[in-house]
Every structure is written in C-alpha cells, then in structure tokens.
Amino acid sequence: MADGKTHAAGTRTLAMFLFVGQITNGIHQGYPLQTIFFSSLTLSIGALGGLFLTPDLDVDIGSDSEDEVREISPLGANLWWIYWFPYRKLIPHRSPLSHWPVIGTLGRLLYLSIAYWILLAVAYFLNSTALGILQQAGIGLLEFPYFYIAVVGLASADTLHFLMDQRIFHKIFRQRRWVPQQQTWWGKAFARNQG
Numbered sequence: 001m002a003d004g005k006t007h008a009a010g011t012r013t014l015a016m017f018l019f020v021g022q023i024t025n026g027i028h029q030g031y032p033l034q035t036i037f038f039s040s041l042t043l044s045i046g047a048l049g050g051l052f053l054t055p056d057l058d059v060d061i062g063s064d065s066e067d068e069v070r071e072i073s074p075l076g077a078n079l080w081w082i083y084w085f086p087y088r089k090l091i092p093h094r095s096p097l098s099h100w101p102v103i104g105t106l107g108r109l110l111y112l113s114i115a116y117w118i119l120l121a122v123a124y125f126l127n128s129t130a131l132g133i134l135q136q137a138g139i140g141l142l143e144f145p146y147f148y149i150a151v152v153g154l155a156s157a158d159t160l161h162f163l164m165d166q167r168i169f170h171k172i173f174r175q176r177r178w179v180p181q182q183q184t185w186w187g188k189a190f191a192r193n194q195g
C-alpha cells in the first residue's frame, strides 16, 4: 500500500545497504578485494533493477517503472509500457504471481525472457549466424555467476516491496501518506496509496 515513490525510496535505500553489507561481509570472509567490490556492486545493481522490474508492473494503469525508464529514454518508456501490457492485464494487482517473494521475481524474469525467445524464433527461420550468437549469449548469461548475484539483489528488492505493501509496515513506520481503506470521501479522493 506504499505508493510508487515510497517503494522506489525503499529500493534505493536497500541497494545502498546491500552494497555496504556485502563489502563488510566480504572483508570479514577474507575474499579478494576485487571479488568483494564486483559482487557488492552486482548485488546492489540487481536491487536497483527492482525500480524497473517492480511487482507493481501488474497495476492496470501502469506503474512508476515507466517513469524510471522515461528518465533514460522517452521512446523506451512507451515500448516498456506496451511490453508489459499483457502482464498488467493477465495478473490482478497484488496477486501472489506478481507480489509474493521469489515467485514474483522469477515470474517477471520469465516474462522478460519472452523477448529473447521471440528473437530466437525469428533468427531460427531467418539467420543462422544470429541464431548462434543469440544461443551463445543466452548460455553465457546462465553460466555467468554474477547473473545470479544480481537476481538475489532483485529478489531482495521485491521482498522489501512485498513487506512494504503489508498493513503492519505502515503501523510500524506510521507512514504519513498512508490512508486506511475505509475512509471518508475526501480521504479516498486524496488517497495516494495505489502502490
């Protein structure tokens, strides 16, 4: 029930904590400095991926995810909105499929991979060189250990999102923006808790 801005602030804060936490952990475990730095960076980049691959991609009117993409590219934001259109329509807002930890993250990664499968199918019929490159890229990604570190970061951001959507979160943090469900008409009109 936290809104998009609150979720985004939570995700950014988490990314920072993960970075510092992983550096501390790595030093404590005695890993080489280079490994510590790159694993911490990957973990927090994975968490920041939660700004784009947010569980709220299931919101019918669209989510803050498009705003994040728009800061990089306005055209990209439109394409991103279209790409996630079926996801928004198929999955009800805050369904376990989009919002539950791990399940939601893996579901979105699978959905994101549809683009790859389409490219693969096109290349299969049109261009064998491109097909080979795409296959190598796919296998390379799955064999790249840092990919899984990034996925853990992303799953952490999604888990935080899930927790922030719980009523208890607002009770603990007494979030000022939060408006209870059963409200007066003016409360409803100005409710900002669509996240």
Ligand SMILES: [Zn+2]
Binding pocket: 001, 055, 056, 094, 099, 161, 165, 195
């Ligand atoms: Zn949500």
